[in-house]
Amino acid sequence: MSGFDDFDFLIGDWTVTNERLRARLVGSTEWETFTAFSHIEKVMQAPDGTFGGNLDQMTVPERGFTGMTLRLYNPETGLWSIYWSDTKSYRLFPPTIGRFEDGRGIFYGDDVEGGVPVRVRFLWTGGEEPRWEQAMSRDSGETWEVNWVMRFGR
Known part of the structure; x- marks a missing residue:
C-alpha cells in the first residue's frame, strides 16, 4: 500500500458517533454525544490513476452545522495534511500533518483554543470501524487532553 491509499478505509458513507468534551482545557470531565453523517470521496486524480487526497463532508443535524x-497527500514527504472548516466558523483551520505507520495515523498541528x-x-485507526x-496540549505536547472522539459505522 502506498501513502496515497492510507485513507482508503474511509471512502464512502458513514454514520458517525461523536463524543466531545463539553469544555476544553479547563479540567472538565463532562462529555456530550451526538450523531453526524459523513460522505467521503477521493479527489485530485493524477494521470497515473492515484488520487492526491479525499474530501469529507459531514452534516451534524443535532448541532445545526x-x-x-x-x-x-504529499508523495515527496510521505506526509498528509488535514484541513477542517465548518459552517460555525466559516474559516479554514490550520492543518495537522503526519503519516500512517503500522495502521495508525498520527498528525500534529498548531492552533489557538480559548485565546491560548x-x-x-x-x-486515526482504520479498519471496518474507523476511529478518530x-x-x-498547552505545554508543547508534554501532556495531552483528549477532547473529541469519532467512531465511524456503516
Missing part, C-alpha cells in the same frame, strides 16, 4: 475535511496557543494531535481522536 456542516463540516468539511480536506486531506492531501495549543498543540493539536489527531490519531483529537487531543490538545
Whole structure:
C-alpha cells in the first residue's frame, strides 16, 4: 500500500458517533454525544490513476452545522495534511500533518483554543470501524487532553 491509499478505509458513507468534551482545557470531565453523517470521496486524480487526497463532508443535524475535511497527500514527504472548516466558523483551520505507520495515523498541528496557543494531535485507526481522536496540549505536547472522539459505522 502506498501513502496515497492510507485513507482508503474511509471512502464512502458513514454514520458517525461523536463524543466531545463539553469544555476544553479547563479540567472538565463532562462529555456530550451526538450523531453526524459523513460522505467521503477521493479527489485530485493524477494521470497515473492515484488520487492526491479525499474530501469529507459531514452534516451534524443535532448541532445545526456542516463540516468539511480536506486531506492531501504529499508523495515527496510521505506526509498528509488535514484541513477542517465548518459552517460555525466559516474559516479554514490550520492543518495537522503526519503519516500512517503500522495502521495508525498520527498528525500534529498548531492552533489557538480559548485565546491560548495549543498543540493539536489527531490519531486515526482504520479498519471496518474507523476511529478518530483529537487531543490538545498547552505545554508543547508534554501532556495531552483528549477532547473529541469519532467512531465511524456503516
